[in-house]
Amino acid sequence: MSAPTLNPTYQACSIKRTRRSKSEVTDLKQVIYDIVEADQPMTVRQIFYQLVQRGLIEKSEAQYQQTVVRLLTSMRVAGELPFAWIVDHSRRRLVTSTYTSMTQAVEDTARFYRKSALREAPAYVEIWVEKDALSGIMWDVTSVYDVPLLSSKGMPSLTFLHTTAEQMKIEWRYRDRPTYLYQFGDHDPTGALIPKTIEARLREFCPDVEFTMERVALTEAQITEYRLPTRPTKREGNRHAKGFEGESVELDALHPRTLKAMVTEVIERHIPAAALTALRVAEESEREHLRAWGARFSAGGAA
Structure with missing residues (x-):
C-alpha cells in the first residue's frame, strides 16, 4: 500500500489542543511514515523522540501513548505502515529450528555459515x-x-x-x-x-x-x-x-x-572495514564449498 499523502505545509498543532483535525492526523501519519522509512526498523520510543525533536508533539507520556502508540497501531493494522519496520525486542518469541531433510540442513548451514571477524x-x-x-x-x-x-x-x-x-x-x-x-x-x-x-x-x-x-x-x-x-x-x-x-x-x-x-x-x-571485507570474501568461497558438498549429497539420494 502506498504511503499517505503529505501536506508539505504541515505545522505542529498547539500542544494544548486535545484533538487534531482529520487533516492534521493525516499529515502527522505521513511524517511518521517518512521517519520510519528512512531508518527502519525503529522502536516506538525512537519514533516518539524524532517527533518531539521536530516539534510535532510535546514530550509527555500522554503524547507517547495517545498519539504515537495509537497512530502506529492504526497505521499497521490498516496496512499503511509495514509491521517489519517497527521492532519490539522487549518481548521474545522462541521457536525450535527443525529440518525436513538432511539436504535442507546442509543448505541452511551453507546459507548461515560465518567466519568470525x-x-x-x-x-x-x-x-x-x-x-x-x-x-x-x-x-x-x-x-x-x-x-x-x-x-x-x-x-x-x-x-x-x-x-x-x-x-x-x-x-x-x-x-x-x-x-x-x-x-x-x-x-x-x-x-x-x-x-x-x-x-x-x-x-x-x-x-x-x-x-x-x-x-x-x-x-x-x-x-x-x-x-x-x-x-x-x-x-x-x-x-x-x-x-x-x-x-x-x-x-x-x-x-x-x-x-x-x-x-x-x-x-x-x-576490526577495520578492509579486514572485514577480506574475511567475507574467504567466507563466501567456503560457503560455495559447502553448497557443492550439499549438491553431491543430494544427488547421491541420501536425503
Whole structure:
C-alpha cells in the first residue's frame, strides 16, 4: 500500500489542543511514515523522540501513548505502515529450528555459515546497552562484525557480569588479547552508574586481566551536540540520584543512524572495514564449498 499523502505545509498543532483535525492526523501519519522509512526498523520510543525533536508533539507520556502508540497501531493494522519496520525486542518469541531433510540442513548451514571477524581481531570486544528495546537496532551493526551485544536491562545482574568475566579470562590467558567493553545507556542517575558498576565488578572478578571499559553514550557533550530533549531527573526515592546533576536524557532520543554510527566507530577501532571485507570474501568461497558438498549429497539420494 502506498504511503499517505503529505501536506508539505504541515505545522505542529498547539500542544494544548486535545484533538487534531482529520487533516492534521493525516499529515502527522505521513511524517511518521517518512521517519520510519528512512531508518527502519525503529522502536516506538525512537519514533516518539524524532517527533518531539521536530516539534510535532510535546514530550509527555500522554503524547507517547495517545498519539504515537495509537497512530502506529492504526497505521499497521490498516496496512499503511509495514509491521517489519517497527521492532519490539522487549518481548521474545522462541521457536525450535527443525529440518525436513538432511539436504535442507546442509543448505541452511551453507546459507548461515560465518567466519568470525572478532576471532581474527587483536582484542576481544563487547557492546553493552542498557535498554533491551534498542538491542535490535544495535544488532544490525554488531552482527556484521560478529561482536557480542549484551543487553543489561538496567543494572546488570551478578550472574550476567560473571559470564563476561569468564570470557575475558579466556581471551587474556589463552588468546593473549585484552578486552574492550563499550557501554551505551541513558543519561540519568542509574545510567551513569551502570558502567562504573560493570567495571568495578569485573575488576573484582578478574583483577589480572587487561581490559578497558568505556562509556560511549550518552554524554553531556552528545546531548548538547544533537540537541536531545531532556526530562526532569527522578530524585525522590532514587538512591542513585545522589551526586547526579542536571536533567536526564534517554538513549532512545538519539537518531538510529547516529547510534549505529557510534557502534560502528568503536568496533572498527579493532576490526577495520578492509579486514572485514577480506574475511567475507574467504567466507563466501567456503560457503560455495559447502553448497557443492550439499549438491553431491543430494544427488547421491541420501536425503
